[in-house]
Amino acid sequence: MPKAPRRTRSEDESTRTGNGGELHQQATDQVLTTNQGVPISDDQNSLKASPRGPSLLEDFHFLEKITHFDHERIPERIVHARGSAAHGTFVANGAGAKYSRAGFLAKTATTPVFCRFSTVAGGAGSVDLPRDVRGFAVKFYTGEGNFDLVGNNIPVFFIQDALKFPDLVHAVKMEPDRGFPQNASAHDTFWDFVSLMPESMHMLMWAMSDRAIPRSLRMMEGFGVHTFKLVDAKGTSTFVKFHWRPSLQMQSVTWDEAVKICGADQDFHRRDLFTAIQAGAFPSWELAIQVIEEDRIEEFPFDILDSTKLLPEEDFPLLVVGTMTLDRWPDNFFAETEQSAFHPGHLVPGIELSDDPLLQGRIFSYTDTQLIRLGGPNFHELPINAPKCPMHNWQRDGHQRHEITTGRVSYEPNSLAPGGPRETARGFVTHPAYDTKGAAKIRVRSETFADHYSQARMFFRSMTDVEQRHIVNAFTFELSKLETVAIRTRMLGHLELIDPALGTSVAEAMGMTGQADTLTPARKPIELQPSPALSILAKFAPTLQGRKVGALIADGFDRALVDKLRAAVTAAGAMFELVAPKIGGATSADGKLVPADHIVSGGPSVIFDAVVVAPGAAGMPALLGEAAAKAWVSDAFAHCKVMAVVPAAQPLLDAAGVKPDEGVIEITTKTIAAFVDAAAAGRIWARETSVRGPDKQPAKAAVTKGSATAKSKKSPPAKPAPVIAPKPPKPPSTPALKKRR
Numbered sequence: 001m002p003k004a005p006r007r008t009r010s011e012d013e014s015t016r017t018g019n020g021g022e023l024h025q026q027a028t029d030q031v032l033t034t035n036q037g038v039p040i041s042d043d044q045n046s047l048k049a050s051p052r053g054p055s056l057l058e059d060f061h062f063l064e065k066i067t068h069f070d071h072e073r074i075p076e077r078i079v080h081a082r083g084s085a086a087h088g089t090f091v092a093n094g095a096g097a098k099y100s101r102a103g104f105l106a107k108t109a110t111t112p113v114f115c116r117f118s119t120v121a122g123g124a125g126s127v128d129l130p131r132d133v134r135g136f137a138v139k140f141y142t143g144e145g146n147f148d149l150v151g152n153n154i155p156v157f158f159i160q161d162a163l164k165f166p167d168l169v170h171a172v173k174m175e176p177d178r179g180f181p182q183n184a185s186a187h188d189t190f191w192d193f194v195s196l197m198p199e200s201m202h203m204l205m206w207a208m209s210d211r212a213i214p215r216s217l218r219m220m221e222g223f224g225v226h227t228f229k230l231v232d233a234k235g236t237s238t239f240v241k242f243h244w245r246p247s248l249q250m251q252s253v254t255w256d257e258a259v260k261i262c263g264a265d266q267d268f269h270r271r272d273l274f275t276a277i278q279a280g281a282f283p284s285w286e287l288a289i290q291v292i293e294e295d296r297i298e299e300f301p302f303d304i305l306d307s308t309k310l311l312p313e314e315d316f317p318l319l320v321v322g323t324m325t326l327d328r329w330p331d332n333f334f335a336e337t338e339q340s341a342f343h344p345g346h347l348v349p350g351i352e353l354s355d356d357p358l359l360q361g362r363i364f365s366y367t368d369t370q371l372i373r374l375g376g377p378n379f380h381e382l383p384i385n386a387p388k389c390p391m392h393n394w395q396r397d398g399h400q401r402h403e404i405t406t407g408r409v410s411y412e413p414n415s416l417a418p419g420g421p422r423e424t425a426r427g428f429v430t431h432p433a434y435d436t437k438g439a440a441k442i443r444v445r446s447e448t449f450a451d452h453y454s455q456a457r458m459f460f461r462s463m464t465d466v467e468q469r470h471i472v473n474a475f476t477f478e479l480s481k482l483e484t485v486a487i488r489t490r491m492l493g494h495l496e497l498i499d500p501a502l503g504t505s506v507a508e509a510m511g512m513t514g515q516a517d518t519l520t521p522a523r524k525p526i527e528l529q530p531s532p533a534l535s536i537l538a539k540f541a542p543t544l545q546g547r548k549v550g551a552l553i554a555d556g557f558d559r560a561l562v563d564k565l566r567a568a569v570t571a572a573g574a575m576f577e578l579v580a581p582k583i584g585g586a587t588s589a590d591g592k593l594v595p596a597d598h599i600v601s602g603g604p605s606v607i608f609d610a611v612v613v614a615p616g617a618a619g620m621p622a623l624l625g626e627a628a629a630k631a632w633v634s635d636a637f638a639h640c641k642v643m644a645v646v647p648a649a650q651p652l653l654d655a656a657g658v659k660p661d662e663g664v665i666e667i668t669t670k671t672i673a674a675f676v677d678a679a680a681a682g683r684i685w686a687r688e689t690s691v692r693g694p695d696k697q698p699a700k701a702a703v704t705k706g707s708a709t710a711k712s713k714k715s716p717p718a719k720p721a722p723v724i725a726p727k728p729p730k731p732p733s734t735p736a737l738k739k740r741r
């Protein structure tokens with residue numbers, strides 16, 4: 001007979017130690033039970049025939065726990081697998097009520113929402129900052145049912161017909177024989193496919209722009225992409241496009257930062273959203289519509305049903321219809337974020353689909369995907385998917401049915417359940433977009449979808465010089481990763497058609513000048529006015545709201561100065577974090593040990609928007625002997641960040657190759673305000689070409705930038721005005737400091 005295990009009670013009676021020294025925490029409040037509610041006395045040891053085994057099959061607690069664990073994962077989304085979500089509220093301003101009878105668009109209507117952001121190509125456990133499109137899906141729990149606006153952070157799409165979606169996704173995902181690359185478009189199959197699909201050229205321009213490497217999920221625009229229909233109470237339809245505009249404005253990281261951030265913090269975007277919400281800095285977006293009046297449909301040079309085209313804001317201004325604020329992180333990631341099921345066909349009365357062939361195909365795909373992911377037709381009963389308004393129908397049974405319906409009737413019409421659900425005249429009605437009489441059954445692409453280059457060209461020409469340079473670099477990076485030369489030369493042919501300056505710059509940067517294939521477009525591109533609204537930098541207005549400033553400190557640092565910096569930075573709405581050689585902190589000149597938020601190797605400067613380099617002389621040897629400290633400073637400089645520096649930092653600045661410019665500010669209590677202003681104005685882009693070799697390659701956009709119309713519009717310069725007037729560079733031995741006058 002095995003002996004009963006020896007048990008000893010701890011002093012406070014809330015724990016005991018088992019025979020093997022294992023900890024048994026004892027219930028003082030809630031009792032641990034099986035899924036059947038049976039209290040569990042030992043969750044540390046399985047049932048055995050003797051202390052050393054064998055294990056017994058009759059241990060139903062062990063069997064239940066392991067079986068549940070074995071089934072914990074469900075199929076991840078085939079696209080948009082990696083996502084982060086939050087709850088919030090949408091408040092309408094009433095402007096949309098003119099066009100739609102949807103109750104949630106009525107003035108002051110307040111609607112709970114759930115918003116999930118995602119990357120597209122990678123798996124659920126992949127990094128947050130690949131070059132990729134971001135999903136922007138919002139579920140409105142309206143009083144008339146759920147409305148899902150399942151959009152992206154880019155207003156156009158790669159393909160025109162849903163039939164091509166599996167091909168696109170197969171091409172971008174890891175290659176099937178080798179299982180890599182994870183989460184990256186820079187490989188042969190993606191570029192092979194898109195280079196054979198001229199319709200993807202416009203979207204490629206966006207995907208190779210800084211929009212595809214956002215600084216934060218809170219700093220992204222969102223788009224419904226397709227044309228939708230709003231319908232008012234009289235049944236009058238209006239075509240619209242949906243836009244989300246972030247109150248924190250758009251911001252992107254640089255490509256080099258994206259690469260390094262992926263190593264430093266794989267969860268960079270998820271953590272940022274979580275931290276902001278936990279801190280009460282709730283992100284918000286305005287929802288706007290672009291109204292397409294019927295008489296302007298013909299005037300627009302493209303087909304409004306073609307999802308590879310956008311409507312320039314300059315011609316179709318945004319009408320704000322309400323504001324969404326995200327203020328609550330989900331309680332449980334799996335139950336809410338993972339099990340949320342979005343669907344472009346979740347519509348409410350007053351919002352309808354257009355005939356866009358891409359949108360039409362999505363209507364099938366999303367239900368089908370939920371069936372495989374969530375296991376059956378009752379996914380609408382999961383709390384995250386359930387409408388918050390009354391829901392009644394005669395559907396019954398099926399996998400994982402939760403609702404216990406009563407009575408003998410499960411059909412209608414019926415006379416046996418007189419109080420049961422019935423049709424209503426105020427229910428959803430589908431209004432045809434136009435008369436479909438005499439329609440044939442055909443497999444053709446409309447000729448009106450045939451211009452694949454004009455808007456791609458417009459996008460490129462609407463960018464600032466800095467943004468054009470980044471696009472050139474992105475194409476150069478991605479195409480240089482290809483093994484098959486023929487795909488490179490084909491893509492160069494497309495870039496030539498989009499804009500000769502773009503094609504030439506990329507070819508030169510790749511050392512492939514003159515090797516572009518000659519391609520003939522299906523339709524000759526037309527010249528369009530540039531649209532400054534497409535540029536991130538041209539419309540940026542200085543702000544430090546929601547940003548993060550990092551201060552590198554070391555022993556002997558000036559605590560009063562750092563405290564004042566913290567106060568000024570937080571007053572401007574940003575976070576302020578300390579980085580030191582040791583996590584325990586650094587000792588200030590006045591002898592106080594101040595704990596750090598990050599160890600220098602664990603909190604690289606790439607995770608901050610602006611930096612302070614404020615070590616004391618006593619800590620300098622520790623920093624100079626640490627490669628991560630030198631990289632911290634040299635990266636901040638190379639990423640064009642505004643830097644506040646103290647004189648004691650000079651040896652480190654020299655070691656890191658920091659050169660004086662208007663963004664390197666000597667920090668004293670008098671220059672704090674100047675530093676905050678400079679940091680709010682964004683990066684010192686003028687520095688970029690002097691620090692990054694291949695980026696010196698100009699985009700050479702010697703194209704007609706701007707036009708009479710575009711020039712007359714107020715469009716800020718590419719680079720924010722320097723806060724401190726630049727001085728001529730000094731000889732290398734002189735301090736890399738700039739005094740604020």
Ligand code: HDE
Pocket residue numbers: 077078079080083116117118134135136137150151152157161162165223224225226340341342358359361362365366367369370
């Ligand atoms: Fe999706 N898409 N998609 N998509 N999509 C999915 O549905 C699909 C498209 C978008 O956070 C899947 O529930 C087809 C455009 C987002 O859960 C799937 C086509 C746009 C999300 C699917 C498209 C999107 C998805 C996978 C070609 C921008 C994530 C998981 C017509 C307007 C939603 C799921 C979330 C997810 C199909 C094209 C946005 C497979 C067939 C265009 C934001 O059903």
